[in-house]
Amino acid sequence: MSVRQLKHWMVAAVVAVFASGASADPSFWKHEWPETDFSKHSVKNWVEILSGGPPKDGIPAISDPQFIRVGDESRIGDREPVVTVEIAGELPRAYPIRYLTWHEIVNDTVGTTPIAVTFCPLCNSAITFDRFVDGQVLSFGVSGKLRNSDMVMYDRETQSWWQQAIGTGIVGEMTGVKLKALPTWMESWGQFKTRHPNGLVMAEPSFNRDYGRNPYVGYDSSARPFLYSGENPPHGVPPLVRVVRVGERAWPLTRLAEEGVVSEEGVTISWQEGQASALDGANIGKSKDVGTIRVKDAGGKDVPHDVMFAFAFHAFWPQGEWMLGQ
Structure with missing residues (x-):
């Protein structure tokens, strides 16, 4: 395509x-x-x-x-x-x-x-x-x-x-x-291969696609999502800001990037630089840095989560809790 x-x-x-x-x-x-x-x-x-x-x-x-x-x-x-x-x-x-x-x-x-x-x-x-x-x-x-x-x-x-x-x-x-x-x-390829030098990576599919190129250039800097007519997020959070969703709570990535590590509501969320946005420049590998998120519970085990745009969190969890910090 x-x-x-x-x-x-x-x-x-x-x-x-x-x-x-x-x-x-x-x-x-x-x-x-x-x-x-x-x-x-x-x-x-x-x-x-x-x-x-x-x-x-x-x-x-x-x-x-x-x-x-x-x-x-x-x-x-x-x-x-x-x-x-x-x-x-x-x-x-x-x-x-x-x-x-x-x-x-x-x-x-x-x-x-x-x-x-x-x-x-x-x-x-x-x-x-x-x-x-x-x-x-x-x-x-x-x-x-x-x-x-x-x-x-x-x-x-x-x-x-x-x-x-x-x-x-x-x-x-x-x-x-x-x-x-x-x-x-989600993490960067460099982070994965450093931790798992003997791991596996999915091979390039046999389709005629321009793999490595982003067909949605500049999307995560847009003022409005594509084909979305719902409400914008509350608290003045821009609709295309990334948030870390754990259950029905959302932590803005901007806060996590600033604080580095946040421990709240039974989870510890850490941010580390080095991962490119998939939705910024035409070349994914050369796009802006959005960082890598890890979410762990009190026992240090990885927790299911999602890093999604704020508008989507608000659309599917309209009564969700926004973890904005002080």
């Missing part, structure tokens, strides 16, 4: 919204999703769900990722972000954002644990889920739909729709089912 194609899709998405009268009736999608049970849903207002531009699977999820040893990888810049997955008894794995930007979901199995590594560029949300749900292993794809500018995923087994930011089924058979988030995090 080229930048020109992306811009075309964005324009097409806006046109589609108006042409469909905001598609406030799910019958608009039934021809595309004949196996989805639209009678089951938690969506209060269908107008919240919009086409992001690409059709179903127009952004192709990866379901057969290949891996190479850390020492054999030479294309990824040290400052480029990766999603780190560490599962006991298995070699640590790095999933580069340079690939997830273009694919958004990687279905993988680490040892005996089936996982979905997800990244929504429009929300900067990177969450890894356990794919074993209600006695079966699900395989996730990209629906092409957005809700509050966040990716709506779907599973191929039941054709249900899932909200990526909250890991919950919102349409279809799996409505109300929660995915288990795993304690993974």
Whole structure:
């Protein structure tokens, strides 16, 4: 997908919204999703769900990722972000954002644990889920739909729709089912390979994509998110400021970068420089530094969390607690 194609899709998405009268009736999608049970849903207002531009699977999820040893990888810049997955008894794995930007979901199995590594560029949300749900292993794809500018995923087994930011089924058979988030995090490639010189890194997929380039140039400096009509965050927090979400609490990255380490509400959150933004310059590896976050509990164990934009936290947790400090 080229930048020109992306811009075309964005324009097409806006046109589609108006042409469909905001598609406030799910019958608009039934021809595309004949196996989805639209009678089951938690969506209060269908107008919240919009086409992001690409059709179903127009952004192709990866379901057969290949891996190479850390020492054999030479294309990824040290400052480029990766999603780190560490599962006991298995070699640590790095999933580069340079690939997830273009694919958004990687279905993988680490040892005996089936996982979905997800990244929504429009929300900067990177969450890894356990794919074993209600006695079966699900395989996730990209629906092409957005809700509050966040990716709506779907599973191929039941054709249900899932909200990526909250890991919950919102349409279809799996409505109300929660995915288990795993304690993974984003860090720089340099940080990962220093800690895990014998680890694994996802190999470049065999798609014609300009990996390493950011198709959303300047997005995290924008005044307004793409296809978002909700409220701005409270307390004067800019909508595209990153926050660290743990449960229903959010810590602004600006505060964490200033203080370095914050221990509150049973968790310790640390910030370390060295990770480039995936949503700043055209070249991800040369983009501005946003730093790496680690979240641990009182026992020193990693805690599931997300580093997302403030608008997305407010949209999905409108009653959430803002940890602004003094």
